[in-house]
Amino acid sequence: xxxxxxxxxxxxxxxDGGTVPDSKPATNASTTTIEPESPxxxxxxxxxxxxxxxxxxxxxxxxxxxxxTTASPDDAYEFAKGDAIxxxxxxxxxxxxxxxxxGVTDHAFYLGSIRxxxxxxxxxxxxxxxxxxxDLDTAAKRRSQFQRIGEFxxxxxxxxxxxxxxxxxxxxxxxxxxxxxxxxxxxxxFIAYEYTSSSGIQENLHRNVIFEGDRGPDFPMSRIxxxxxxxxxxxxxxxxxxxxxxxxxxxxxxASNGMMFNLVDFTxxxxxxxxxxxxxxxxxxxxxxxxxxxxxxxxxxxxxDEWADFxxxxxxxxxxxxxxxxxxxxxxxxxxxLEFQQKKGFNPFKFGIIAASDTHxxxxxxxxxxxxxxxxxxxxxxxxxxxxxxxxxxxxGNVYAKTYFDQxxxxxxxxxxxxxxxRTSIYSAFRRKETFGTSGPRIKVRFFAGADMPALxxxxxxxxxxxxxxxxxxxxxxxxxxxPEFLIWASRDVYSAPLQRLQVIKANVxxxxxxxxxxxxxxxxxxxxxxxxxxCPDNGATVNLTDCSISAGVGDGELKAVxxxxxxxxxxxxxxxxxxxxxPVCRWSTWDAIRNDAEPRPDLHATIQERAWxxxxxxxxxxxx
Numbered sequence: 207x208x209x210x211x212x213x214x215x216x217x218x219x220x221x222d223g224g225t226v227p228d229s230k231p232a233t234n235a236s237t238t239t240i241e242p243e244s245p246x247x248x249x250x251x252x253x254x255x256x257x258x259x260x261x262x263x264x265x266x267x268x269x270x271x272x273x274x275t276t277a278s279p280d281d282a283y284e285f286a287k288g289d290a291i292x293x294x295x296x297x298x299x300x301x302x303x304x305x306x307x308x309g310v311t312d313h314a315f316y317l318g319s320i321r322x323x324x325x326x327x328x329x330x331x332x333x334x335x336x337x338x339x340x341d342l343d344t345a346a347k348r349r350s351q352f353q354r355i356g357e358f359x360x361x362x363x364x365x366x367x368x369x370x371x372x373x374x375x376x377x378x379x380x381x382x383x384x385x386x387x388x389x390x391x392x393x394x395x396f397i398a399y400e401y402t403s404s405s406g407i408q409e410n411l412h413r414n415v416i417f418e419g420d421r422g423p424d425f426p427m428s429r430i431x432x433x434x435x436x437x438x439x440x441x442x443x444x445x446x447x448x449x450x451x452x453x454x455x456x457x458x459x460x461a462s463n464g465m466m467f468n469l470v471d472f473t474x475x476x477x478x479x480x481x482x483x484x485x486x487x488x489x490x491x492x493x494x495x496x497x498x499x500x501x502x503x504x505x506x507x508x509x510x511d512e513w514a515d516f517x518x519x520x521x522x523x524x525x526x527x528x529x530x531x532x533x534x535x536x537x538x539x540x541x542x543x544l545e546f547q548q549k550k551g552f553n554p555f556k557f558g559i560i561a562a563s564d565t566h567x568x569x570x571x572x573x574x575x576x577x578x579x580x581x582x583x584x585x586x587x588x589x590x591x592x593x594x595x596x597x598x599x600x601x602x603g604n605v606y607a608k609t610y611f612d613q614x615x616x617x618x619x620x621x622x623x624x625x626x627x628x629r630t631s632i633y634s635a636f637r638r639k640e641t642f643g644t645s646g647p648r649i650k651v652r653f654f655a656g657a658d659m660p661a662l663x664x665x666x667x668x669x670x671x672x673x674x675x676x677x678x679x680x681x682x683x684x685x686x687x688x689x690p691e692f693l694i695w696a697s698r699d700v701y702s703a704p705l706q707r708l709q710v711i712k713a714n715v716x717x718x719x720x721x722x723x724x725x726x727x728x729x730x731x732x733x734x735x736x737x738x739x740x741x742c743p744d745n746g747a748t749v750n751l752t753d754c755s756i757s758a759g760v761g762d763g764e765l766k767a768v769x770x771x772x773x774x775x776x777x778x779x780x781x782x783x784x785x786x787x788x789x790p791v792c793r794w795s796t797w798d799a800i801r802n803d804a805e806p807r808p809d810l811h812a813t814i815q816e817r818a819w820x821x822x823x824x825x826x827x828x829x830x831x
Contacts, residue, residue, distance in 0.1 A: 252669050253623040253640075255650045256632060258307030259286070259570055260398065260620055261414055261457060261496060261562035266376045267400075268316040270566035273582030277568035279310045279383035283395055285569050287387070295586030299569045299578050302701050303648075305619075306627050308387075309398035310380055310568075311414045314428030317399075318376030319367045330369050373425060381422050388420070390628045399426045401454065403433045405472070408525040410461040411435055413454040413489070414562075415442070418633040421450050434472045436481075439488040453636065455560065457493035460501040461523045464533030467555060469542065477546065482554035491636060492557040494536050494643045494819055495618035496564045497571050497580045498523065502785075502819060503537040511724050513709075513787065517615040517645070517814065526610070540822060541713045541720035544779045547826075548715045558639025558679045558821035559783065561618030570619075573646060573701070574814070575754065577616045577794035585611045593798035593807060612810055616794045617645045621818070623652065623677070639679025639821045642784075647702035649818040652695045653678040653784045655825075659691035659768050667693070678783070678821040684828045689774035692823075694727055695766040696786040702816060703789040704761025706730050707742045710769060714780035714825075727784075728767040731760060740772070747789035749813045751806060754792035761789040777827050784820040791816065 263270040264279050274294030277285075285291045286308035290300035322328040323336040330336060335358055358364060380399065387395040397417040405411055413435060415426065427441045435454070442452050459466035471481055494502050499519025508514040522529045532538070536557065543555030563571045565580050572578035579585040588594040592612035595605040606612070621642045622635040635641060642651050652668055656675020660667050671693045676682060682690055698705050708728040713720050726735045729742030736743075747760045765786070790813040796806040806812045 252672075253625055254627070255648075256306035256394075256622050256624055256627055257619050257648050258305050258309070258394070258622075258632075259563050260307075260309040260396065260416060260455065260560065261311050261400075261493065261564045262308065262568060262570075263312055263400075263564070263566040264310055264568040265321050266312040266318045266380065267566060268313060268320045270312075270568075270582065271320045273566055273584055275567055275582050279312075279380050279568075280386070282310050282568040283308055283383060283387035283393075287393055291569060293567055293569075293578060293586060294582035297586075299567065299572065301570065302573070304393075305570075307394035307396065307632055309396040309414070309416055310384065311398045311400040312376075312380060313400050313402045314377075314426040315402045315430060316367055317426075317428075318372045319369060321376075322369065322372040328369065328372055330367065330372060333366065335367075368430065377422075377426060385420050388629065390626075392627060394627055394629050394632050396629065396633075397422045401427060401429065401435075401438055403429045403435060403438075404523075405433065405465045406463065408461075408522040408527060409463040409465040410458045410523045411456070411465060412458060412523075413438065413456050414493075415452055415454050416633075416636070418451040418629060420629075423450065436472055436484065439484050442488045443484075451633075452488075453491065454489045455491045455493055456489060457496060457562065457564065458498050458501065458523060459492065459534050459536065459539070460499045460504075460519055461521065461529050462534050463522055463527075464530040467533045467535075467539035467542065469533070477554050479550075479552040482546070482552040485554050486556055490556075490558055490639060491560050491641060492536055492539075493562050494559050495561040495615065495645050497614045497617060498564060499613060499615060500617070500645065501534070501536050503535050504531040506531045507535055507538050508722060511722075513724075513785070513815065513817075516817070517613075517617065519610070519613040521610050521613070537711065537713070537722065540781055541722060544713060544715050544720055544781060545718075548779045549718070556824065558636070558641045559643045559819050560620040560636075560641050561643030561645065561819075562620060563618065571616050571646070572794075574616045574791055574794045574816075575797050577797065579611065580614060581611075585609075588798035588802055591795075591798070593795035593810070594802045594804050606807060612795060612807070615645065619644045619646060619648065621648070621650065638677075640677050642678065642818055642820045644818040645814075645816045647699035647788065647816050647818075649699055649702070649705070649786055649788070649816070650697045651784055651786050651818045651820050652693070653820040653823065654693040655680070655682055655690045655782070655823045657685050657688075657690060659693040662766055662768060668695075676823060678823060681824045681826060683826045684776040687776045689771040690825065692727075692769045692771075692782065693767075694769060694784055695764070696784075696818065697764045698762070698788070703747075703756055703791050704730065704763060705765050706745055706747060706761055706787045706789050706815070708765045708767060709785040709787065710771075710782055711785055712771065712773075712780060712782050714775065714778045716775070716778055723773065724785075725769070725772075727769040728765040730762040730765065730789075737772075745789070749790050749792055751792070751796065751812055752800070754797060754800060756789060756791060779827060780825040781822040782825070783822040784818075786818040788816045790814065
């Protein structure tokens, strides 16, 4: 049984897997019900919304291969372009609609090493650990090899699994696959990899490194070279001097135990302007949501945000240790960045927003109603991921598998606004932070701010907004005492639920401390924002938990508003970003239960509200600049 793998996964320090189971007032607001549009990119006032995934693992990641994934980078790109590929569990995985861009991000640590043990032509195949790796035709044999490798990784001999030829060949194939599948105007494939660092005990400091062009270094920097992310950034500076442009994107800050957005550097020194410049030059974006949970905010950090408890993974990566919320979530980091800006004149946390999947199946994670989970043969069945009772209870009487796979999510995707589907154009959108993240659905969101936004009825409204203001990812400086105007727009995904509300998340520095607020800016079904509570009325959307059907005729296909800040103070540093909420739908765990004639697990959320987050717009008071 796969239950034997529990202790082995906990031994793999760099692994991205998990525990294996044992068995306002809004002004000029408008809402419109429209027919759902195609999820494919269509021009909207000069730019198109393109959707992609920048966090995918294939057979070259040591953990993915052990989990049963034999799909190649070529397979991953074919999947992203719409083809079906086979899950290690034997079923097909296929997107409802192709993606626009993709990046295979295999772990540089032990890149290709475990797979190479099955190739008789490699030196690793002669290693004593390779005995039996040539014949993995049964689950029992795979479990046995996994156990032997897990034990070996604890020894001083672990460096023996680093074969430079294997490393080089795998990396060259990853680069070549991206270049083979890159099709300017139709599909963008980025050369990429994952830098898998940690600090302390399973304190996640992982980054994905994305290259702009068709070149990459001879070898990617890995945790074997250094576990200090600041060394990664300096290495990227050196590559830039050689003509190789790249950026790092941190992920799963929620599992970092407060280390991802620590207020000191890796060696414990206070942050300074040089640190901020180094980080922001090399790390302009952050991953806000993925399979291993959402990193927007936490109920303990945002007690007045009714929607903060969304797909929270409370543990560190590959561990049963709790992750401390402080220093682990994006919104708090953005707020701390404001304080640095006001008090010290620099901001080390001025991130744009994306989301991604982080599956180890060479694919996206799937949807709530068609969920493929994350780690191949370890969680391909509902009972293994804790959503369906086991045939027999555990010794402690619990009927569900002991796992944290039940905390995982069917997420997420990156959205960008770009002029065309090319590496240059999409990467430029990354750099200017004209990006947004979704929890899975292809919700489109635009966000502009300026002194005088166009009226909602304006032709070419976003082109006009760009003339008089800045888009998401931009900065404003005060031009008077009045609040800027914020133009907000979102449209639904045809395959997902209608939209319920548009919200503005704001934080500002007042009397030396940051204050956060959540304002509804537009309501579905013609609802009006309460000027006192700044909340929309409940639109009455419900979910039938016997079959996961949702309310008909409730929610909108499009929401838009020109919003002003009722609490604006032109002397205060602030940021604003948009959160778009759908009507509720069944969570993947509820779908699992229904399809297996079981009751939804009572300690899990039966429904969720899928969502999208824009990158922020920052406001700088004139007096401070």
